[in-house]
Amino acid sequence: MPEPILQLTDVKTHFPITRGFFFRREVGTVKAVDGVTLSVGRGEVLGLVGESGCGKSTLARTIMQLVPTTAGTVVLEGKNLTGGSVAEVRQVRRNLQMVFQDPYASLNPRLTVFDTLAEPLLVHKVCPVAAVPQRVADLMRLVGLAPRFLHKYPHEFSGGQRQRIAIARALALEPKIIIADEPVSALDVSIQAQILNLLSELCRKMNLSLIFIAHDLSVVKHISDRVAVMYLGKIVELGPAVEVIERPQHPYTRALVSAIPTPDPDVERTRQRIVLPGDPPSPINPPAGCSFHPRCPYAVAQCQLAVPSLQPSGRGREVACIRSGEI
Amino acid sequence: MPLLNVTDLRTSFHTRSGVYRAVDGVSFAVERGETLGIVGESGSGKSVTCYSIMGLIPQPPGRIESGTAIFDGVDLLHCKPAESRAIRGKRVAMIFQDPMTSLNPYLRVSEQLIEPLLIHEKISKAAARRRGLEALEAVGINDAARRIDLYPHEFSGGMRQRVMIAMALITKPELLIADEPTTALDVTVQAQILELIKKMQRELGMAVIFITHDLGVVSGLCDRVQVMYAGRIVETADTRTLFHHPKHPYTRALQRSIPALQAKGTELYTIKGLPPDLSKPMPGCAFAARCEFAAPGCITTPAELGTIAPGHAHACIRARLGEL
Numbered sequence: 001m002p003e004p005i006l007q008l009t010d011v012k013t014h015f016p017i018t019r020g021f022f023f024r025r026e027v028g029t030v031k032a033v034d035g036v037t038l039s040v041g042r043g044e045v046l047g048l049v050g051e052s053g054c055g056k057s058t059l060a061r062t063i064m065q066l067v068p069t070t071a072g073t074v075v076l077e078g079k080n081l082t083g084g085s086v087a088e089v090r091q092v093r094r095n096l097q098m099v100f101q102d103p104y105a106s107l108n109p110r111l112t113v114f115d116t117l118a119e120p121l122l123v124h125k126v127c128p129v130a131a132v133p134q135r136v137a138d139l140m141r142l143v144g145l146a147p148r149f150l151h152k153y154p155h156e157f158s159g160g161q162r163q164r165i166a167i168a169r170a171l172a173l174e175p176k177i178i179i180a181d182e183p184v185s186a187l188d189v190s191i192q193a194q195i196l197n198l199l200s201e202l203c204r205k206m207n208l209s210l211i212f213i214a215h216d217l218s219v220v221k222h223i224s225d226r227v228a229v230m231y232l233g234k235i236v237e238l239g240p241a242v243e244v245i246e247r248p249q250h251p252y253t254r255a256l257v258s259a260i261p262t263p264d265p266d267v268e269r270t271r272q273r274i275v276l277p278g279d280p281p282s283p284i285n286p287p288a289g290c291s292f293h294p295r296c297p298y299a300v301a302q303c304q305l306a307v308p309s310l311q312p313s314g315r316g317r318e319v320a321c322i323r324s325g326e327i
Numbered sequence: 328m329p330l331l332n333v334t335d336l337r338t339s340f341h342t343r344s345g346v347y348r349a350v351d352g353v354s355f356a357v358e359r360g361e362t363l364g365i366v367g368e369s370g371s372g373k374s375v376t377c378y379s380i381m382g383l384i385p386q387p388p389g390r391i392e393s394g395t396a397i398f399d400g401v402d403l404l405h406c407k408p409a410e411s412r413a414i415r416g417k418r419v420a421m422i423f424q425d426p427m428t429s430l431n432p433y434l435r436v437s438e439q440l441i442e443p444l445l446i447h448e449k450i451s452k453a454a455a456r457r458r459g460l461e462a463l464e465a466v467g468i469n470d471a472a473r474r475i476d477l478y479p480h481e482f483s484g485g486m487r488q489r490v491m492i493a494m495a496l497i498t499k500p501e502l503l504i505a506d507e508p509t510t511a512l513d514v515t516v517q518a519q520i521l522e523l524i525k526k527m528q529r530e531l532g533m534a535v536i537f538i539t540h541d542l543g544v545v546s547g548l549c550d551r552v553q554v555m556y557a558g559r560i561v562e563t564a565d566t567r568t569l570f571h572h573p574k575h576p577y578t579r580a581l582q583r584s585i586p587a588l589q590a591k592g593t594e595l596y597t598i599k600g601l602p603p604d605l606s607k608p609m610p611g612c613a614f615a616a617r618c619e620f621a622a623p624g625c626i627t628t629p630a631e632l633g634t635i636a637p638g639h640a641h642a643c644i645r646a647r648l649g650e651l
Binding site (some may be wrong): 009051052142158159188190191192193196197201202204213216217218219221222241242256258259260261262263264265266267268269272273275276278279 | 368369485514515516518521522542544545546581582585586587595596644
């Protein structure tokens with residue numbers, strides 16, 4: 001593995017649930033992220049998958065320090081982000097940028113593309129004011145947009161083009177890491193492919209690290225070097241992308257992989273699909289032991305007793321299941 | 328005789344910036360008990376086609392310019408409102424993409440669930456409620472007796488889609504139109520909902536029109552597929568033929584851009600350019616501008632849907648001449 005650029009150690013992000021208006025009291029906590037240890041190498045693409053509500057977006061926001069961390073450390077290039085002052089975090093955040101799911105909502109409709117892209121440059125004073133127009137035009141070309149669109153507003157662009165603008169904005173400060181939170185989920189298949197190509201080309205060219213969050217495993221497999229599968233705030237399986245998706249070890253990963261519809265009618269008609277019963281349980285009151293056991297087809301009594309931790313299982317893989325060897 | 332026969336449907340939207348031909352001469356038929364998939368990207372007219380059939384196009388700005396949609400002898404586009412009311416919601420039902428916005432947040436699930444029954448059947452409220460309970464149990468909602476009196480916000484996304492399905496099927500329709508019912512859901516929940524639709528279809532023997540942009544979903548569910556582009560059908564065939572021997576360059580391009588079918592590490596195949604502006608007249612093939620096989624003739628010659636084998640038709644003039 002390349003040298004790690006980002007290291008998360010036992011990161012927890014809990015949100016208190018409060019009741020009452022005058023006498024606020026805590027009645028529980030949502031354990032959105034509950035003990036995640038993870039590292040991202042320089043130039044590496046890490047895929048993060050899981051169902052809605054499993055905490056993948058909260059994890060992204062925790063890394064960005066957009067939500068306060070409850071416990072654990074987020075270390076970027078030797079600097080601990082969790083303990084830093086606001087000013088320090090702002091400085092470090094230059095190296096950490098985010099692309100959001102919905103390009104219709106994440107761009108300010110009242111700013112032209114030029115304003116959107118120039119803002120980070122001016123705020124962080126990365127180049128002299130006179131050089132900003134040149135820099136903005138370069139950014140546009142970098143993401144495959146013609147600089148003549150500079151003075152248009154977001155509504156004049158299609159979804160794919162807007163996502164390109166959002167990527168250009170993230171690249172403006174030449175970050176070391178980009179976190180892309182479901183960047184292609186809102187786009188059509190043909191446009192999806194364009195954005196995926198752009199992201200992987202940029203990573204290669206600029207030696208960027210990318211944390212790619214998605215629920216579509218086939219997309220994740222294509223773009224990522226390693227994949228982390230999350231369930232209810234915890235990572236249940238981690239390893240090289242192709243290994244994890246073609247030979248999943250954790251029962252949850254197996255179910256996820258089997259749920260992807262394959263675009264081949266012959267395969268689709270004959271294969272056995274693992275359909276998980278029920279919905280993911282609430283992170284307010286997660287089941288005891290392995291949080292997946294109520295839906296797991298392989299669960300035994302022991303699964304209810306202890307929370308399984310991630311254990312190495314060969315070939316750079318880690319899995320959090322006590323029965324991973326037997327099933 | 329097919330259950331639903333749509334001929335030359337044209338729906339356009341008259342806006343200040345021009346006339347958008349969202350559906351431009353679409354004809355197709357659905358047999359009893361069969362599943363028809365309609366595939367296309369956003370703006371290809373797949374939803375507008377079905378909204379037109381159901382009479383859900385807001386007029387103005389929408390206008391159904393021409394066409395007929397014969398459902399069991401009744402033209403849904405030109406019949407009296409009372410006639411169409413007797414069919415819609417009873418014999419033809421629809422489920423929508425977003426279960427968060429298509430349920431009424433102010434009403435308990437029980438009230439909206441049995442509404443179609445109270446409207447279409449002579450039934451007492453108590454009996455309707457019993458049918459509602461059965462319907463909820465049939466779509467796999469545990470503890471239905473308690474949940475029936477909850478509000479939609481108390482359900483998860485997958486559960487809400489189940490409620491939608493229960494509501495659509497409560498009158499035992501002959502045709503179900505499903506407009507991207509799984510797009511807003513997680514893959515695991517999507518798998519549950521697809522299984523559920525298959526099961527309900529087997530039990531009720533109804534026909535299904537399944538609209539989606541995901542070719543993967545179509546492959547396991549549909550008997551027949553039609554691919555739409557820019558308001559027209561560009562190819563239609565049974566599912567196996569469409570996946571194994573696609574003829575139209577757009578179908579092929581769509582298939583090639585699915586990440587699952589491509590080798591990792593290589594650049595993904597992309598369709599160049601953007602879908603055309605539907606307010607501009609297109610004399611030739613709408614896909615010509617993005618097609619890698621386009622010849623000069625493609626831009627000027629109208630591309631009509633032509634049958635090449637029983638049940639297999641496409642609208643590419645070059646493929647028909649055997650040039651591709």
